[in-house]
Amino acid sequence: MIVSWSRRIATPGVRTQYTHAIDIVPTLYECIGIEPPETLKGYPQVPLEGVSFAATFDDADAKTAKQTQFYSMGGTRAIWNDGWKAVAISPSAPDAWADYPTQEWELFDTRLDPSECHDISAEHPERLQELIALWWIQAGQYNALPLENRDVVEILGTERPQIAKPRDRYIYYPGCAEVPESVAPNIRNRSYTIAVEADIATTDASGVLFSHGARFGGHALYLKDGTLKYVYNWVGMQEQIVESTEPITTGHQILSATFEREGDTMPTEGTLTLHIGTTKVGEGRIKTQPGKFSIAGEGLNIGKDSGEPITDDYPGTSPWALVGGTITRAVIDVSGEPFIDLAREAAMAFARD
DSSP, X not given: OOOXXXXXXXXXXXXXXXXXXXXXXXXXXXXXXXXXXXXXXXXXXXXXXXXXXXXXXXXXXXOOSOOEEEEEETTXXXXXXXXXXXXXXXXXSSOOSOOGGGSOOEEEETTTOTTOOOOOTTTOHHHHHHHHHHHHHHHHHTXXXXXXXXOHHHHHHSOOOOSSOOOSEXXXXXXXXXXXXXXXXXXXXXXXXXXXXXXXXXXTOBEEEEEEEETTEEEEEEEETTEEEEEEEETTTEXXXXXXXXXXXXXXXXXXXXXXXESSOSSOEEEXXXXXXXXXXXXXXXXXXXXXXXXXXXXXXXXXXXXXXSOTTSSSSTTOBOBSXXXXXXXXXXXXXXXXXXXXXXXXXXXXX
């Protein structure tokens, strides 16, 4: 990382003290003069796990309080302690759910070998065993047990327990905050419909109606050059675009995209159909992702695509909000019911209003 603070860092240059991402917050707290509370609104707080490296701002050779750094991710384990680092690799594929006791540990002296190129476990077996024992102690301390190393499809495809009751239909309104992917509708490996109810003031209306995800995976329904378009960005490698063969018209419209899953292939494939009202205006075959669009990325938006754009087909830059029209609501339906039901329901609601 790069730290720029001319008023504090008197001697710029490279620092070689061992640090980790978890050390950033304690460093900021020390620099700002904040002492984190032990309790907040009556609830005990988990102590910060990192160590400040602010001392290195004043002295390039300063000794930090960091003695140990624990690692555990996807079954792969490591521990650093006073310059020594032990590592055990657990590949996520093709050998998911590997036999942990049979996996070999490697040993590195990061002071002499910071790039960890030379395994010296055979030369220092006692040191290696000490580090392995320390890893298990810290695994219990930092709640890293039980160990598991599911493959990527299992991790991203397994649903987490939700507080809300299961539902087949989700309704969103313009102006709502971005919906995090963790609570956005699950469209994975299933048929779905996205329907946006809008008033189109001009045939030049353009912009995003619905978006979910970003450049490395996501999908969006939008208006461009007088047509309705849908894009499914498959893991950032393939932009699959379906475009209407008929132009949009002014007035109250139901603009929708329906995906019908076909077969049991992985990744899921099927037909994406565009409708304006009850009229079919476009069709194309696409494949969809088996897991979430991102682990910690952009969520679901109505009337815009904030952050990194899903497709290069957008003109200009994000958020490319809708202009020339106003959105009443957006409906995401995963029940498998025909899209026409959504259009009729919206039309009846509009008539009642």
